[in-house]
Amino acid sequence: MTDFSIIKKLFHLTESSGFTASEMNVVKNIFGELPQVFVDYYTELGKIQDLNHTQDLLIVPERFQYYTHKDYLIFYSENQKACVWGIRKEDLSKADPPVYMSEDEKNWNLETETLSGFFTAMAFLQAGFALQFPANTFYELEQEELNFIRANFKNKGCSFKQWLGGISFYGNYDDDVIVLQDTNQLFYAANTKEHFIALDKVLSKLGVEL
Numbered sequence: 001m002t003d004f005s006i007i008k009k010l011f012h013l014t015e016s017s018g019f020t021a022s023e024m025n026v027v028k029n030i031f032g033e034l035p036q037v038f039v040d041y042y043t044e045l046g047k048i049q050d051l052n053h054t055q056d057l058l059i060v061p062e063r064f065q066y067y068t069h070k071d072y073l074i075f076y077s078e079n080q081k082a083c084v085w086g087i088r089k090e091d092l093s094k095a096d097p098p099v100y101m102s103e104d105e106k107n108w109n110l111e112t113e114t115l116s117g118f119f120t121a122m123a124f125l126q127a128g129f130a131l132q133f134p135a136n137t138f139y140e141l142e143q144e145e146l147n148f149i150r151a152n153f154k155n156k157g158c159s160f161k162q163w164l165g166g167i168s169f170y171g172n173y174d175d176d177v178i179v180l181q182d183t184n185q186l187f188y189a190a191n192t193k194e195h196f197i198a199l200d201k202v203l204s205k206l207g208v209e210l
Helices: 005-011 023-032 038-044 049-053 061-066 115-130 141-154 193-203
Strands: 073-077 083-086 099-102 108-114 155-160 169-172 176-181 184-192
Touching: 005 049, 023 038, 023 061, 038 115, 049 115, 061 073, 061 083, 099 115, 108 115, 108 155, 115 155, 115 169, 115 176, 115 184, 141 176, 176 193, 184 193
Parallel strands: none
Antiparallel strands: 073 083, 083 099, 099 108, 155 169, 169 176, 176 184
16 A cells, blocks of 8 residues: 555655445546556545645546546646646556646656655645645745745655646655745645744745735
8 A cells, every 4th residue: 555644744644545346447437447546536636626736636536537638637727727637648557657747748857756656746836825824925036035945944755747837845854844936935734733834934024015
């Protein structure tokens, strides 16, 4: 079973909420063999709304029929479908395949090296909007302020290569996140009041509020 403990700690998840084997058969009937990480995520975490549908959208089994593609299994969509994420059909036999992003479903570029890495990165991105204590504000930072973030907060160890020019994630607690876009924009959130206050005390003084 895939270890989703980072995601569970971030969202304070103590119980699984996912799709049943019969519901997953809808996907298997379309694509055949599915990556083990894909199946594990859908069956353990797939029905958690805050995690999967606050900002961008996990494709649920009954909607895969609307995201057909000859070369990719498209399983995640930006909320206005500005881009989609998919797994190459030739990689579906791999347990933890790479994930690709496309803005037109014609040109595809590598987003994350692994599917597990994608799910973790997306959890942090969703968390910026979904956690109990969000900043609800974007800040634009100067280079020295970016250096300060990187020096004083731990890198969460996952990132997006393509979306919004690249996104990285920082934070010093299991249930907080600083979302840092390549455009030098930042926002943040935490699932514990004390951890949010610790973030806000420092980060609200940085940059220009947008």
